Structure formats: C-alpha cells, structure tokens
Amino acid sequence: MATVSRSVTRADRAVADAFARLGVATAHEAQGRRGLLAPYLNPIYPGAAIAGTAVTVSVPPGDNWMIHVAVEQCQEGDVLVVAPTSRCDDGYFGELLATALRARGVRGLVIEAGCRDVRELTRMEFPVWSRCVSAAGTVKETLGDVNVPLVCAGQLITPGDVVVADDDGVVVVPRADADTVLAASRARAEREEASRQRYAAGELSLDVSHMRERLAEKGLRYVD
Amino acid sequence: MATVSRSVTRADRAVADAFARLGVATAHEAQGRRGLLAPYLNPIYPGAAIAGTAVTVSVPPGDNWMIHVAVEQCQEGDVLVVAPTSRCDDGYFGELLATALRARGVRGLVIEAGCRDVRELTRMEFPVWSRCVSAAGTVKETLGDVNVPLVCAGQLITPGDVVVADDDGVVVVPRADADTVLAASRARAEREEASRQRYAAGELSLDVSHMRERLAEKGLRYVD
Amino acid sequence: MATVSRSVTRADRAVADAFARLGVATAHEAQGRRGLLAPYLNPIYPGAAIAGTAVTVSVPPGDNWMIHVAVEQCQEGDVLVVAPTSRCDDGYFGELLATALRARGVRGLVIEAGCRDVRELTRMEFPVWSRCVSAAGTVKETLGDVNVPLVCAGQLITPGDVVVADDDGVVVVPRADADTVLAASRARAEREEASRQRYAAGELSLDVSHMRERLAEKGLRYVD
C-alpha cells in the first residue's frame, strides 16, 4: 500500500514565505496556540529561520529509502517533513540528501528522528530540525509513503501545509488557514513592536496592559 | 494567598557582581559543593556569564502573569528566578519581557520551564538558563507569588541570595554566606592559576599534589 | 584490584590520525555500522573533529582521582575515554585536567558523565564529548582502573583502539581493523564525492543509483 502522491495543493508561495520573518512563536499565538510540534525537535545549528510548504514522508524505522523517493516530489519553497512509523533515532539524513534537496530549492528538513553530517550541513547552511544527532546510518529495504497526512512530533501535517521553523521550534499552519493566520501574525507583530518600545523606555506591562485592577480583584496582596 | 513581597534584603551588590568572573564551578566548590541547580537547566546561547541577586517568582503551570508582576520588583543587578508549581515546559518568557527587564538593569533569567524568542534574546544578549525552548505561549489567569523562598531545579532560593550562572550551569549562594564564599572562591581561583601554569609546563598532578603515596597505600598497582 | 596498565599497543598513529578528516558517519558505515557510541554523548562546542588512540579510565561515581592517574599514561595523539562504574552526572573534568592533557598532546576527551569549565575549554579549543555539563565537582577517594577494556556509552573500547569524534558523535574502530576500515572509509568518501557533484547538478539518486526498478518491484505506486 506504499504510495507517492504527485498532486499536492500547496499553500500560496508568497503567504508561506512571509511567515519566516514573523517566526514560530508569533505564528503559534496567532492561530490560537495550536500546531506546535513537540519541543524535542531541535535545530542542528542556531540562527536559522525558514518557512515553506510541506512535502511529507512516512518512513519505516532505520530505513531512509523513501526520502530518496521524496526528493523528486519537491519544489522551490518546500520544507521536507519526515516521521518514522515507530521511534528510531538513527541518522536518516546527511549532506548528500541535503545537496539534492538544495538543488531543487528546498528550504530545510523537519524530522522526528536523527540527522548526521552536522558539520557539513552547518557549512552549507542547510537547516534541519531533528529529534537527535546520530551517525548511525539507515538501509534502503522497505517502502513507506510520500505526501500522505502524517503525525510528526505530535502534530498532524497535511502535504501543502505551511511549516515554519526557527530557534524556538516548529509550527504547522494548515493550508486553509494560512491567509488568516498570516494577517493575525502581522497584527500581533505590530502590537508587539509598539509594546517593545514602551517597555524599552521603562514602562511596565502592569500599566501598559492595565493589569493592576484585575490582579487586585483576584486577590493579589503586596507586603513590605 | 498570593503575595508580592516588596522588601527584599539583597546581598551586597559588589560582592554579588564579583562572582561573575569566578564562575559557577569555582563558587560551587568554594561553598562545599552545595547550591548547584540541576543540570537540566541550559543556557539558550553559549558564552554568557552573570551573577546577581535573586528576585523569585512562583508561577502556575502555563501562566506567566506573575512574571509581569515581578518586573516591577526588580532592580539593577538582579537575576530573575522562576519556578512553576508543577512541571510545565511552555515558553513563559520571550523578548518583550526581556526588554522590560533590561530597562531595569536585570542581568538575566533562570527558569525551570521553557523560554522562547531565542534568536531575539541572543541578538540582544539577554541570557536565559531554562529547562527547554518552546514557542508555546502562556495565559494570564491565575496568581502566584513574588519574592518567596522557592525550590528551583532542586535548590532552595531565597530572595536576595546570590545567583551565579554560566555555561556550566547555575549555583545559588545564600546571602549570609556571600562574603565567605567569595573569599574562598578567590583563594581557590588563585591556587588553580598556580596549578595551571605547572600543568601547562608538563608537570603531573600526581607530583604537584603529592598523590603517589596515597594511591600506593590504597593499593594501586602498575602493570606492564 | 585497581590497576594501571602501562603497556598499551596503540593503533598506527598515521592511520588513527587519518580518520579525523573522514569523520564519524563515514567510519561507522565503512565498518559495517558497528562501534557507534550512544547518541547521548554530545560535543561541548560545535565544529571539533578529532581522531586518536584510546587511553581508557574506569572511575567510581563522583570520583575523578583515576583521571589524574591516567594523564601520565597519555601520549601525543591519544584520546582519553572515561566511563563511571554506575551512572553519575557530576563534572569529572575541567580546564586544569585539559591543560595537563594538552601538554602531553592528547586530542580530546570522551566521557560518559559530566564535564565543566565549558567556556574555558571552548576558548582553549580542547574538545570534549560528554553525557552532560555539570559544575558539580568530584572527590579523590576511591581507586579505579586505567587502560582496561571498558564499555563506554554502550560500546566496548580496548586501550589502543581508534576513537573518532565529531559533531555527529563518537565511533570506536578496533585496533586490528583500523587499516581495513580506513581504506573502506576512503573509498566510501570518494564515491560520495562523485554522487555529491551529480546531486548538486540536479540529478536524482533514484536515477544515479538505479532505484526505480527495485521500488516498482516492491510495489511502490504513484498517484495523481
């Protein structure tokens, strides 16, 4: 029953791209605190921030054959999302696959398993968010699926969804919600910029956000 | 029963500050190997080294309201210490709160929970030691306490205690012991400097510290 | 029964050194996916890549005395390998011991326990792969063994074996296999260089490695 779906309806490219600057924390808040992948996914080097449309790969434990299959399905602006069918910490992905993905314009990889060749990936600035780093390689024996809906690090990801990743983690925005969440993210970022200037000038959020009265109502007591 | 204590007796500022250069490992040794917070607290970026006086915040799971309340209680040279009443890995803290704390001269944050906006915090060089990184935000619904003694990462911290943090972790020095521990730390650092020069010249600690006889007494046997 | 073995038959120096450039992932593949230490060992700073011959130390929990004893047994080109007899996350190792090891030409440390003085070790570029970072110091009370075969992070390491370590982890190559595995590693690296160029030019591994037929045989189905 292993299948590769070639027809993915991707979120609008410009909308997907715009999330990279806004970041994971803002996108997560803006869609009602949903869609955050589990915090055990970590970037292999600091400072990367990407957004793109998901191409998904479901892989057996210890077998990366389907990632090779998935490369052909990738387009400029995609993010590859890989999840094993049962927990496996092997290093499914290294610089050769990264070279192939880069040649097709892929932005980065999100994988609920291990990654290797970290030094080379850092040099070529191909970002990866992974469960762990492991030099343990994998075989090419068993099939899986490309472009099926899958659960990665606790979240359902459908091919074509927007995936945003930075130092804070990874969040998925369903394709149908991308426009709305982008608008909400921008509004939130603007409000935060306004707050940031007032805080930098020494104002307190207690005053900026009028919290004092509600705190008193809840029973907060100041003692000397 | 939620309270904010406004009257904290802080350790002497110059004494607290002097710990930053000596570092966590030295301070920990110098006070008899006590006061080290659990090693699951990690710095969000490498290279930071701070010391300051503790302002403490006890927070409910998933609720950062009391951190906003605590900002007002902070002074130049403080370190904010936050612990949830039960385990929670949400991102309680980000760049907006850091901006507000920086405006008051706070040195950094120690939190037994999650932190977010890591890229921005790295750029503004506001150091945080946290249990994890998570973009998951928090609500503002339930009260907690500011400036109460609390257990953070396994150590009792009383408001006004000295908190030292660097790449090796975080250590608390009780306010009453700060003078003594500082003197002991300095003496230790000087002894280590002397040892360092002898080791760099190729001398062995077996000889520098006269260990050979005691090793032989304990029964150490050399074989070829 | 504590012993220090002074007569270690080391792998050939030039052979051991040559592994540093090839890296952990390549060496691990080249020896049939054996010898990889558990992925809970992490480098204390990114970018280091070393290879050398193992000097081994078996230590009691919370006691680093035998590391001092082991320094004397080290030679130019060695890698120190330390494992506690039961789990302990204390900081067994810091910059003073690193200074002593560097004076003898040791390449780095692999330890299934904690390490401290991370900032200083980073500055002096003395690489360490450890289970955790902890400022908690250790005592010098109980003996252990130097240059005995031991299990470190799940792998058997015999004194004189080749140890390779980089951002991907740590792998051990038994002394007797070092020549063969080096040759196999070099062959593999050359093959990968050829593939890399074809992938960078946009070719797919499906074609480069003739996978399409075998995928079809296994039953892979493409759908639109």
Add this chain to the structure above:
Amino acid sequence: MATVSRSVTRADRAVADAFARLGVATAHEAQGRRGLLAPYLNPIYPGAAIAGTAVTVSVPPGDNWMIHVAVEQCQEGDVLVVAPTSRCDDGYFGELLATALRARGVRGLVIEAGCRDVRELTRMEFPVWSRCVSAAGTVKETLGDVNVPLVCAGQLITPGDVVVADDDGVVVVPRADADTVLAASRARAEREEASRQRYAAGELSLDVSHMRERLAEKGLRYVD
C-alpha cells in the same frame, strides 16, 4: 472558541466491544501497524483490557475543568480520551471523576498527562492509561474543547473512533475502518492460535512459516 460537540457519530457498539478480547497488539497488526499511541502511556494497574468509542477532551495545562464538562457527553461503552495543549504532568483525574464516569457506563480513561487516586481507582477497577502518576491537582479556570479531533500521544483521534487499551498500550481504530479491522483481527487471532499449538508441540517457526530458504537467499551462514 471553546466548543462542546454534542453530536458524535460513534462506531457500532458491538464492533467496538469485540476488540477488547482481541487486544491492542492484534488490532494494531490487523490495521497495517497504524494507530498505536506512544508507549509512554502506561496502565495504572496490570491486567485491564477494554475497548470503546472515543469521547475526546482538549485541556489547558494544569486545568481539568473540561473533563467535568465532558462527563455529560459520555454514554455507555465510551472511552474518555484527554490531551493537554502543552505538556503537563499534573494529576487531572481521580476517583471522583471515575465515579461519575462509571455511573454513565464509561469503560476507562486514556490521558496524555497525570492521574491520581491510584489505589482507589485500582480498588474500583476503573482502568486508566496515563503518562504518569501525580498527586498534583489542577484548577478550573480556563476552557478547552470536547469532541474535537485531537492528537493524543502522537495519534490523531476523532470522536467516535474505537479505542482499544490493555497492558500493551493503546491503539485507535478509525470509525470507518472498524468493521474491516475487526474482521482482520479475528482472522489474525485464529491464525495465531494455530501457530501457538504447533509451537507448543516443539515445531519451529523456521519450518512452520517456511523461512529457511529465504534466509539462505539473503546470505545467512551457519558456523560451528
């Protein structure tokens, strides 16, 4: 945006019930190794084996208010499935809620968080599969959702799906697949019964399943 959906289309009761005897491992195999919840969910006491239709609850960290709301939506033969919006190990559930659920005929609870009153729950034989045991109670301050599709321990669960749980873990069977998977499970159980008798009589699976030839083809070598 907190909602309670009152109209759940449940899987057929007799079909759902029939899974309890077949068990989690068989159901998981029979539906193509899909649907297994993460193995960090454990039964609070050994020996329980249930199956039923899912009523789902999405809860904030540290807040069990919505479980009280969900009780009213439960029917005879349901299994309650609870997941927090971010990781929280508090004890959301105890004997009082179990008493209320039992009065409505609920078979048990699956919760990706903590449970308490373990002794009482064991006495009343109300089975719970939870991430941990914790006496830490929760508040009733913030809303969540009842009967929405949610991800629990890494699997998507839709209200009305079949949930099967025993000492081996928890598996979800989508409502639409329940008939097919039940038939496949029964067929599998019968085949296993036949194998069991042959194995008990001393026959080898190498012979019963004709594996010897394929092993030889793959290159297995016997040495003395």
Add this chain to the structure above:
Amino acid sequence: MATVSRSVTRADRAVADAFARLGVATAHEAQGRRGLLAPYLNPIYPGAAIAGTAVTVSVPPGDNWMIHVAVEQCQEGDVLVVAPTSRCDDGYFGELLATALRARGVRGLVIEAGCRDVRELTRMEFPVWSRCVSAAGTVKETLGDVNVPLVCAGQLITPGDVVVADDDGVVVVPRADADTVLAASRARAEREEASRQRYAAGELSLDVSHMRERLAEKGLRYVD
C-alpha cells in the same frame, strides 16, 4: 563538617499517623497544592500507604554509609528520607537495612536514588519510594549528614516534618502546619465523600458544583 543531629522536634505522632488514611492527593490539596515531591519517585510495589515523621540523610553519590548511621536516630513512627548530593541511581538500600529500620518501628523509606532487593522488601512489606530500582551496590567511604534540612525530589524537608506516601507519590507537610493541614484534609475528605455519593447516583459535577453559569460566561459554546 559532617554532622548527626540527635535532637529532632517531631510533629505530633497521632497527627502524623492520621495522614496515612487521608492520602497524598488530599493532603497536597489541603495545604494549597504545596509540598509534593517530584513524580519520578515511585513505590516499589503497589498498595502501600504510610505517614510519619522525617529523619533525613544527605548522602554522597554511590555511598550509603550515612544510612547506617541514621538508623540509630530513628524512632517508632519515623519515615527515612534520603537524598544524594548529586544524581546517582545506585541501589543504596536493601533488605538488611530494612530489617534494621523495621526493628526500630520505621514506616518506610523515601529516597531520590536507587533501591534493591525489591522482592524481599515486597515480601516483608517494607515500602520504599525511589527514583529507580538498581542492583548496583554502594561503598562506605565518605561522610554525609543526618537530620539536616535537605531538598529531596524538589521539595525542602526539615527533620520532624510529616511525610505522607502512597501510590500517588510523596508529600511533605511542615511540622508547624501539621494540625491545620490535617483538619483541612479531613474537611476535604468529608466533602469528597458527599460528592462521591451524588456522582455515583448519576448527578453531574456541572450541577453539583454549579459550574454551568460560569462556563457560559467564559464563552463555552455547545454545538450539535
């Protein structure tokens, strides 16, 4: 600086004893959700429920000498509380020490480390709450302290405090609060008994606790 304090002011025996029937969850709630030890402490067998006054022992990693010292300080009705100065999972405690403690009337052991002889301890019904089970023994080389305030599994415990432990975990009640918390626990248990009967009869907590109005105010929406 190793000391044994012989003069512990214990909580009233009858008060301490009375907590055993009320249990950990009730005591924890009744003292405002404080004092719960971390949930990584587990009972070595199910069904035990004890309460008593704390005798505390601070031990070095891998060394149980001070537990032998502590036995002499124990009285009828005490609970021994042991914490290592740095993480160690060795088996500090087994049936011989349990035999000695039972001869003095000690109720059980709480230890933030490993325990062994689990089968024998289960047979003699001497309950232990530990971080793990490990057959790894310990030495008798280094001193520690008996009857000092210490942090065990994240909570400050002072000698003479009440320690309550059952299948739900372990909670500490400060000696000074024992009377008040006992009264609050009893009141809570009575209220819960009343609720239990109403729930068993099929009433809903939504009605029993008048939650419907507040849920509506917060914005809960029912959909069909």
Add this chain to the structure above:
Amino acid sequence: MATVSRSVTRADRAVADAFARLGVATAHEAQGRRGLLAPYLNPIYPGAAIAGTAVTVSVPPGDNWMIHVAVEQCQEGDVLVVAPTSRCDDGYFGELLATALRARGVRGLVIEAGCRDVRELTRMEFPVWSRCVSAAGTVKETLGDVNVPLVCAGQLITPGDVVVADDDGVVVVPRADADTVLAASRARAEREEASRQRYAAGELSLDVSHMRERLAEKGLRYVD
C-alpha cells in the same frame, strides 16, 4: 556477514541454575560490582527470578526475524538475550515466540527493546526484562547475528555466559568466572543471613560492623 554460531560453550548448568536463588544484587556484589545491565531494563511483571546461559541475538531496528532463527539454537536452561543495532522501542517479542522458547526449556528473555502480549506472558509466567512495552510489531526483512558477543544495556555478553535476572535487574557473569562468583555469592548470602538475624533483634550495623571508630576518625560529629 550475518552468521549463526551453533557451537556455544555454555557455563555449567548446575552452576548457572544456582544463581537464581541468590539473586542479582548478591551476584553483582560478589563479582566486584561488575556486569550489571543498565537499570532501564524492567521486568514485565513482579516476582520472577531466573538464571541461565546466554544465547545472544543482534537484531536490526524494527526487525525480529533473527529471534525466530535463534529459537532453534536454544537449549533447556538458556536465557535469550536480544539487542538491536540501534535504538528501537518496537515490540519484538510476544506470546507466540514465548511459546516456542518454553517448548525448548528457555528460562526467559532479556531484550534492550520493546515487548508485547504482556498479559499473556504474565499468565504463562514467561518472564521478560525489556526497555519498554510496545504493541508495535516488527518485520522480517533483514538479517542479523545469533551467538555473537554483543553489548546489551551497556554490558558485554558472550554466548554461554551466565545471565541472572530478578526484580532488581539483570547481571551477567562471564562463563569463566561462574564458579568463583557462585562461591563468593554463597559466602556473601551466608554473612548477610547472620547480619539479618542480629538486625532483626535490634542490633545496629554501627556495632555489628564496628563502624563507630572509623566514622569518628573521618570527623563525624554528633550534635544535640
């Protein structure tokens, strides 16, 4: 390079069997605190205690084919020891394989991976020590090795070694040491029986083992 070794030199059967009554903690002490497998291996039900000679199996992640191959190599009194070549938590083993092993007189299984059919295994009293419980099945695609030396849960195990397992964990005794360690274990058990009777009568280990003087020398101070 997959091989099955048919010629295993087993430890003497009577010697191996005799360890079951003595237990893991005693055997571990008696051989100088060596050979203990990592404490993350747990029995699937309490109370089992076995000893036997090791038949070893090295398996790929997610593939249990070689366990079927290994059954044929087992004899009355063996213990099967299984380790995957990289971490995998799948359920490699269930009641069918247990039925086959029991027919050959195998005492139990030690596996650094997952186990399933826990209820059935408990009923038939076939003991398993595993890393976790998981209903996730495995495939039969890739070869491994039977009766090679392997590292399981951190310890080197050679075919024919004695494996002892009970509620405290698992320990390996090398075949060559079995006689000596058995004698030392028996001597230790006798000494402990003598101590047990004196402790039960209320004597203190401080006196029985003459510790008071050495404690005083080390500087232990009693305060009132």
